[in-house]
Amino acid sequence: MVLNADAISQQSLPKHVAIIMDGNGRWAQARKRPRAYGHKKGVDSVRSAVQFCSKLGIESLTLFAFSSENWRRPEDEVSTLMELFLFVLSKEVKKLHKNNVKLNIIGDISRFPSSLQDKVHDAHALTCKNTGLQLNIAANYGGRWDIINAAQTLAEKVKVGELQVTDITEEALTNNMSMADQSPLDLLIRTGGDYRISNFLLWQAAYAELYFTETLWPDFNEEAFSEAIACYISRERRFGCTGEQIKQLLAESNTTS
């Protein structure tokens, strides 16, 4: 089943989807090819996921491209990933810009080669005024890093007397975390058959729906993405309330809108 934007109400779609794009290495190994081959094929899936989200009118798509733990991989795999990242940024950004996509990198890019950091800044500057899909690429990102970063920002403000200790609230932390300006995360997808978060959006995923699929990332096409969205739509999100309370709220909002 391929979802059609007109066939489902915009209201029921997730506003913010994040994906742990896992399984590139196994996809290549199954074809007796080097892991790098899987990473290259994975770029096609990224392109298709971006197009799919643009078409559906999803507000934000956040992709886990490189975790803060991925530095532990063999040196040649890390440099292949860096080169691929650089290549994609050079080659794809103009097209993203033409499609009104706003590109944002989340994570600590200070450890990246300076050529890559420059490309990231250029891509951000070029697309920052776009009003279409917000595409966040998580690079050298870790959920714990994000929380620590927000805590340090607030601690600095306490130190200079701008804030009180009691001002360190859930809201204050949220506002100082990556993607604070975007809709809360609705749906977190992991491809590749593992059931873990691997230090991705720990804070932001607090109330996200989790969707795990065996499909390896290079095979994650429009149809597979549609299934994830359909599964999300079929679930009832209660945010700690009872199902009855949610139905009541929905009935009230339908009569007032």
Ligand code: IPE
């Ligand atoms: C995900 O695929 C891509 C990155 C982590 C960069 P993997 O490289 O983890 O592939 P598997 O999990 O080993 O198959």
Ligand code: IPE
């Ligand atoms: C998660 O995949 C990170 C990315 C997709 C970038 P990993 O393959 O690194 O995760 P683990 O090691 O299986 O937890």
Ligand code: MG
């Ligand atoms: Mg993996």
